Amino acid sequence: MSKILLIVAGGIAAYKSLELVRLARKDGLDVTAVLTKSGAEFITPLSLQALTENPVHQDMFSLTDEQSMGHIALSRAADLVVVAPATANLLARMACGLAGDLASTLLLATDKRVLVAPSMNMRMWLHPATQENVAKLRARGVLFVGPDDGDMACHEFGPGRLAEPEVILLAIQTALSSAAPGKTLAGKHAIVTSGPTQEPIDHVRFIANRSSGKQGHAIAEALAAAGARVTLVTGPVSLPDPVGCDVVEVETAREMQAAVMAALPADIAVCAAAVGDWRVETVHEGKIKKSPGAAPPLLHLVENPDILAGLARAGGVRPRLLIGFAAETQNLRDTAVQKRVRKGCDWLVANHVGVGSDVMGGENNQVHLITAHGVEDWPLLAKTAVAEKLVSRIAAHFAGELS
C-alpha cells in the first residue's frame, strides 16, 4: 500500500482536503496528515484523524509524536509528500528553505517527491514573488497540480482555486507510478511544445495557426506516464493540463522560445507546436479603427525565431534527443526528409494536413517517423496511440536499442 504524507495548510479550500483523503483511502492509499496552525483554523484535526485513520501531526515539539515517530522519520516514511492546499506563505517558505514549523521542516527534511496543490487569491498567485517561488520549486523537481481558474471565495475570478480532489488524486497516482520500477524514462527531463502561437496585430486581433494541441499534449502526458519530468510549453488551447506535467502557458513564438530556453537543460525535446512563422513588426496600440472608404491596413511581417532549429544549435545544452514535427500539404516524405536535416533535429514526425485530412482538431493521426536511418510509415492511429508509440521509441533509444 503506497503511503502519502498529506500536509494541509491554511486556506478556505482546506475543507477539500477531507474529500481528497476520502478518495485516496478509497483508492487504497495510506494517508498520514499534518495540519498547520492556520490549517487548523479551517478544519479540525479530529476530522482528518477520523478519515485517515492515522494520528494527525500538528506540533514540531510534541513529546508524544517525537517519541513514537520523530519528524525526520515522518518526512521519510511516505512514498510521496502532498501539500493540499498549499498557501502562498508555505510556497515562499519552501522556496527559501525555512523550517519554522512542522510542515516546512518536513518539506525540507524529506527525500521523497513533493506534489503541491496551490490555493490562494488570484493576485497572490500571479504576484511575481509567488511566480518566482513556483519557478524555483519546479526547477528543484517539485510537482504541481493546479491551481484552476474559477470563482474565488473572495468574489474574484481567476487562477488560484485548488484543483479538484479527483484531479489531485490523479496527479498523486501519476507521481507514485513514475517513481515505480519499469518507468523507462525516470530521471529524464523532457520539454514538449504544443498548440498554436498567437501573434498580436493590435490589442484585439491576432494571427494564429490551426492547432488543437491534442497531439503535443498527448505526447507530454505519455512522457510523464513513462516517468519523465515533463515541462509542457503550450500556446492557447482549450484542453485540460496533462496529468503530471509542469505547464507553462505562452501566447507568442518569442514567449514560447523564452520558456523553452528557460526550461533547459533537458534530455528530450519534442517540438509539436504549430509556431507562427511570422509576426507583425509593430503591434498597434489599442484597436486599429475601420473607417468607411479607407484602405485596409497593411501589415508588415517579420520572421519569428525557429525554436526547434535554435535548440539544435544550443551547443552544450542541446537536448540529447531532439524531435520536430512537419505538417505538409504536398510531397510530405521528401520535404520532411530534407526538413530533418535543415532543422538539425534527430527525428521528425511528419503528417499530411492537406484537403480531406482531419488531423487538425481531430482525434487521429497518420504519421511518418523520419530518422537518420530512413522513413517509417505508421498506420492511422489515435493521437494518444501515436504519443505512446513515439514515447516507447524514445525509451528504446535511451535504452540503446534504436537510434
Ligand code: C5P
Ligand atoms: O518549418 P516548419 O514550421 O514546417 O517546421 C515545423 C517544426 O519546427 C515543428 O517541430 C515546429 O514545432 C518547429 N518550429 C519551431 N519554431 C518555429 C517554426 C517551427 O520550433 N518558428
